[in-house]
Amino acid sequence: MLIEGVFAVPVASGFTTADEVDRAGVRIGVKRGSACDLFLSRTLRHATAVRGDEGVDVFRAEGLEVAAGFGQPMAEYVARHPGVRLAEGAFMQIRQAVGTTVNRLPESVAFLREVVEELKADGFVARALSRAGQAPTLVAPPA
Structure with a gap:
């Protein structure tokens, strides 16, 4: 089984793929201490991880450019919030x-x-x- 880390962005965002997100000035909401947080902490070169109790909550509360999380919960979040979409592709994979x-x-x-x-x-x-x-x-x- 593969568990993928994906990014959600506002519908109007210029980001289309996960590979485009790591840019200066980009803030990514992520759940503090999660596998996504640990991965992004090791791999981000330009963007900044903003940690919170839940990545989508800090994304929404602080008006961040990107939210990070696992594929299925993020897809469910996007389905409930019409102003948000998933960027294509995954930024990480966890192989069980x-x-x-x-x-x-x-x-x-x-x-x-x-x-x-x-x-x-x-x-x-x-x-x-x-x-x-x-x-x-x-x-x-x-x-």
């Missing part, structure tokens, strides 16, 4: 993983890789995501 003990590592890794790929290919992961109220598009592409 499966762990194992180290005592049988090569065999365990091979087995887990095979099982996970099979579960993705036969639609099990997409159906599980749907049952959990998540978008089936979050399924990671084949390895």
Whole structure:
């Protein structure tokens, strides 16, 4: 499964893609201490992260240029707020993983890789995501 970090911007914003956001003078609302905050703290070169209890709340309250968050909650936010849209693309991806003990590592890794790929290919992961109220598009592409 992939969890993507995306940007929301005002409809009238000149930003069309996530890659365009890191510019001088751009302020990005982000949830303090979140994975998005940690990623942006390491990668932003020109824009400034403005931290709050919720990224969209500080974005709205302070009239920021951009809000950062995870894909599905941000899509839901945009759907409820007609003056806001998503910039195309993701600024980060978090790949979910499966762990194992180290005592049988090569065999365990091979087995887990095979099982996970099979579960993705036969639609099990997409159906599980749907049952959990998540978008089936979050399924990671084949390895």
